[in-house]
Amino acid sequence: MPSDPALDQALQTSAAAGLPPHNVSPNQGKLLLLLAQIQGAQSILEIGTLGGYSTIWLARALPSNGRLITLEAAPKHAEVARANIAHAGLSEVVDLRLGQALSTLPQIAAEGHTFDLIFIDADKPSNPDYFAWALKLSRPGSLIIADNVVRNGAVIDSSSNDPSVQGVRCFNELLASEPRVNATAIQTVGSKGYDGFAIAIVMADQ
Template identity: 85%
Template sequence: MPPDPALDAALEASATEGLPPHNVSPNQGKLLLLLAQIHRANSILEIGTLGGYSTIWLARALPTDGRLITLEADPKHAEIARANIARAGLAKVVDLRLGRALDTLPQLAAEGCGPFDLIFIDADKPSNPDYFAWALKLSRRGTLIIADNVVRNGAVIDAASSDLSVQGVRRFNELLAIEPRVSATAIQTVGSKGYDGFAIAIVTAD
């Protein structure tokens, strides 16, 4: 990936402020942008903002009248993300909601937000099954649902794992496999972020 001032500054600010290095890698960010563009997404929901790095990638894929809502539980993360998003010139496109996603998702539904064209899940992994359930509620036929970190260095094959993140992803994968309203696959990735993967699903029925 060539240098990008806004994206590079977002990574630098996140690292300087001590945010965990959980952002997607540059090539994964580009993949998110391409998927959103291919899907011609006009409305995007992101569950898990962190420093706003993936938010910037996704928001850049939107048309001029597009919108992106991103959910972040940590006030410090949200503050840094807002600054990064504003620096990228996307403050008018992105609506960052502060609070636990399992609290803000019902609020979005109550406000009549959605259905979204694309939903990206990249927050605390133990809650992935609940996030998937909400993603379905806030989707329509044709909505693209993407979830990060579904391979976890291969740890997801261990049914006896005591890691709550592994168990959350395992349950998410199981639900994805049996959900009749979606068609899904998982793409394994190896790169600067190690060995992991994306789950990609399209909603095929309301």
Template identity: 65%
Template structure:
């Protein structure tokens, strides 16, 4: 199996199961034009996020890591009219692109907040914010364990926590890695496994984004 074949299969799935969407295409073009890194989720991964949110019956969604808002659009489309999505972005430049993309997608339920995510999350905890039904963690990996700790404070029994990019091309199994990204993901998964209020799994994926994977954790009590 090769990267070319993985990408071709993703393209087949996308063409078959995810109808062409100019709003999403425009979001990617705007992100590219602004020089944002090309690390948004693939279309079939975005559709998976939407389906997870719909299956969850999510009314309140928290996204940690906005980039250009591509995954935000997928998640936002799962919300009812009275739903709410809060997405956190460290870069003001990225946030500006995301806000324009969300406006084009006609998603007034989505709010972009700029600043270090840990600071914003701590503020939300201090404000006794209403719990979120789904949390998508897709930001700087060294902080993943801290994001999980805050997510647990901002969710309720039955909430779903999704972690992206947890396989890292297979490097996640290297306990001796000096890469803080790898160690952050490992600590995140170990915390997930050990936490008494979580039941979880992780899946490996291959596709247009290469060899990676995601974790799913349900808050149990």
């Protein structure tokens, strides 16, 4: 990926603030942008903001009247993300909401939102719950994308005691058995190693 001042600064300020290096890799960020553009997304929900790196990629895919809501539980992360999003010139596009996602998602549903694309990249043990909310906040044709579904191959280990591995395994099983979606997982290799996205298209209403 070529150098990009806003994206580069987002990574630099996040690292300087001590945020964990859990942002998507540059090639994954570009993939998110392309998927949002292919989808023609006008409304995006991101569960897990961190420093706003993936938020910037996704928000750049939106048309001038588009809107992105991103959810972040940690006040420090949200503060860093707000600054990074502002530096990228996207403050008018992005609505960052602070609080535990499982508390914020019912509020978003009560506001009547539905989304063209939903990106799940937060605490992995909660992935099954996030998927349930993603279905409620989507429409037929919506895309649901989840990060870290390969985890260097760890997800094949059914005996793992890692809560993140178990959360992803449960999410993958739900995705495979859910009749309202058509889904696959793609493996990615890049600057952050070996991982992957799950990509699902919603085929029918609840």
